[in-house]
Structures are given as C-alpha cells and as structure tokens.
Amino acid sequence: xxxVEAIIRPFKLEDVKLALxxxxxxxxxxxxxxxFGRQKGQVERYRGxxxxxxxLQKLKIEVVIDDGRVDTxxxxxxxxxxxxxxGDGKIFISPVDTVVRIRTGDRDSSAL
Numbered sequence: 001x002x003x004v005e006a007i008i009r010p011f012k013l014e015d016v017k018l019a020l021x022x023x024x025x026x027x028x029x030x031x032x033x034x035x036f037g038r039q040k041g042q043v044e045r046y047r048g049x050x051x052x053x054x055x056l057q058k059l060k061i062e063v064v065i066d067d068g069r070v071d072t073x074x075x076x077x078x079x080x081x082x083x084x085x086x087g088d089g090k091i092f093i094s095p096v097d098t099v100v101r102i103r104t105g106d107r108d109s110s111a112l
Contacts, residue, residue, distance in 0.1 A: 001096040001108065002070050006061045007033065007089040008081040013059055019080035020063065023072050027112075029062040038086050058089065064096055066109055 008016055013030065020028060034055035065073055074091055082088055101111035 001099060001112070002065055002067055003094045003096045004063045004065065004070065004073050004077070005092040005094070006077045006081065007035070007058050007091075008061065008077075009083065009087065009089065010057055010059050012081045012083070013061075015080040016061060016077055019076040020061075020073065023076040024069075025063055025065070025073065027063075031060045031062075033058050033060045037090075056087070064099060064112060066112070 006016070010032075017028070034057055036054055036056055061077070063073060070093060074093070077091055098108060099111040100107055104111075
C-alpha cells in the first residue's frame with residue numbers, strides 16, 4: 001500500500017476531488033496547510049503599506065491506496081491540479097505498512 005500526499009492550490013480542490021472519484025477513490029483527507037517553494041511568497045498591500053506573505057495557503061490531500069493504483073491516482077491528481085504556473089504543488093508517495101479500520105478491525109486492503 002502507498003500513501004499519496006498532494007499539495008495543491010485551494011481553488012483546484014473540486015477538480016482534484018472529481019478526478020479522484022472518477023478514478024475510483026472513495027475516501028480522502030483534506031487539510032489546510034501553509035508553505036512556500038519556488039513561489040517565494042507574494043507582495044500585498046494593506047492600508048498603503050507593502051508586506052510580503054511568505055507562507056501561502058495550500059491544501060494537502062492524502063489518499064492511501066493499493067500499490068497497483070498509484071500511477072492512476074498520481075496522474076489524476078497531476079492533470080486536475082495543473083495550471084502550468086509556478087506554485088501548482090507537489091505529490092509525495094510513501095509506503096504504508098498497515099491500515100486498521102477502527103470500527104471493524106479490518107486490516108490492510110480490506111480496511112481501505
């Protein structure tokens with residue numbers, strides 16, 4: 001099993017969610033996060049003063065899937081989240097040793 005974490009622009013959430021549902025994903029976790037990369041923040045004005053917002057708002061989507069579905073899920077996220085501009089985000093893939101469904105005690109693939 002793998003955990004796919006995607007950092008995306010907030011306005012792309014609906015597109016990514018639809019792409020994942022169409023790819024057969026039935027559950028995901030979404031968190032509001034802040035960060036910066038090559039975008040390096042942005043300059044804003046407030047009451048005539050300029051200031052730099054260093055940490056930009058992003059969303060993190062987490063999905064745990066069977067190994068055979070990784071490419072499908074990664075491609076779905078990448079296509080749906082892409083704008084072609086700096087700051088589109090990143091996708092991270094990590095191994096998952098065990099999953100346990102709390103309600104039933106199911107483990108691993110049956111818990112997904």
